[in-house]
């Protein structure tokens with residue numbers, strides 16, 4: 179079983195060895211280029227005015243703010259397209275139609291958003307993508323101890339919060355719902371805490387919502403397993419569910435804004451941020467340009483990356499903002515930059531919520547405390563594929579820029595990032611392992627120990643020798659994955675972050 183992390187590490191090595199360049203993107207709509215002309219060699223690039231309202235992460239991503247003439251676009255040879263023609267998936271067809279309709283390329287952010295969350299053919303939308311038979315494996319699936327430790331962290335935070343009688347526990351992007359199920363199971367006997375909870379799951383995928391309903395053993399109030407209607411005549415649906423794991427209410431939402439305010443809140447985001455759409459920028463002789471996705475010249479070759487002829491509205495907005503926080507060394511050395519405005523917006527919203535209503539948020543993901551350079555990658559059935567191949571059938575994800583997240587927090591305190599290994603260690607995962615092993619069969623004990631090592635270990639498994647198949651035990655996730663917390667500034671540092 180290969181983990182997402184393992185595959186990502188392998189790609190990093192491959193990438194490093196061929197010095198691949200980066201990409202750049204923005205979430206801007208490209209309007210038809212007809213009517214614009216450019217002489218060869220001169221970028222035919224006509225930025226429309228960017229309204230003041232679009233500046234700043236509070237605002238939705240700007241639209242209609244850029245026109246690109248294709249003749250000014252550069253090919254980016256390293257990333258033009260994958261090793262072969264892109265698979266003509268329904269999503270690939272949709273993207274080509276979109277690009278043609280627009281009359282110009284789309285940004286990498288738009289590409290990522292369509293590929294992952296388009297309601298009809300998005301990667302996450304219509305199936306279970308996790309586990310051995312899916313595309314990748316995440317920590318909650320590796321060991322129950324992961325969700326249990328997040329439960330311990332949440333309970334400690336609840337004590338710091340003054341033990342409020344009602345708490346909204348929100349999970350962003352719950353996947354199969356395994357983390358929340360382990361958290362509820364692990365904390366169920368601490369009734370003072372567990373009975374205060376109302377679970378709110380922020381999930382865009384109907385298929386995953388169904389799986390989450392099952393994992394959390396949900397029933398409709400009154401015990402019905404099927405969705406009842408309000409009454410015989412009225413088609414209005416009663417969506418009042420409770421989890422039989424600990425008897426707490428569970429509700430689903432499409433985004434954080436939909437979760438009711440005014441109640442102290444604990445927010446968990448595990449491997450959610452890496453799925454948010456990023457913009458990619460690249461330094462060129464013409465200055466900072468943006469990487470875009472276009473239809474290949476030879477249509478049967480599918481999609482290709484191109485570079486914008488010059489600065490774009492996205493580079494002016496997001497790149498400029500990100501570079502303000504860069505160190506002098508980063509500014510001097512960096513050639514490729516990824517920026518995720520949605521990640522910054524979600525984090526700013528989280529800070530406002532926990533700053534106002536009380537509570538805190540835990541963000542765990544793989545990433546760095548510095549500018550992220552060129553990390554976007556695609557995984558299909560536990561194998562790396564080119565980012566433009568198989569759109570809609572492969573997961574896309576990018577490193578999280580924790581430094582940028584810290585910069586957008588206002589009216590709340592932010593701590594970390596610390597490594598996953600430090601985080602789980604501080605919460606006592608080794609004691610939990612010991613107690614589980616005591617009651618386990620030999621086979622179960624071995625699985626528990628392996629899971630423990632995967633979560634907190636670093637690099638290749640030390641017990642493998644050179645003849646062993648390294649794919650058998652993927653490298654530990656202990657230092658690549660990081661934990662960041664945003665908490666109401668009345669409490670001081672939460673456990674693990676003191």
Ligand code: SAH
Pocket residue numbers: 294295302316317318319350351352353354380381382383386432433447448449450453454
């Ligand atoms: N936390 C889980 C799953 C991570 S995968 C785990 O660690 O196993 C990312 C999850 O975020 C999926 O559930 C996906 O459907 C959801 N997701 C991705 N983009 C989203 C968006 N824009 N809004 C809501 N959910 C999203």
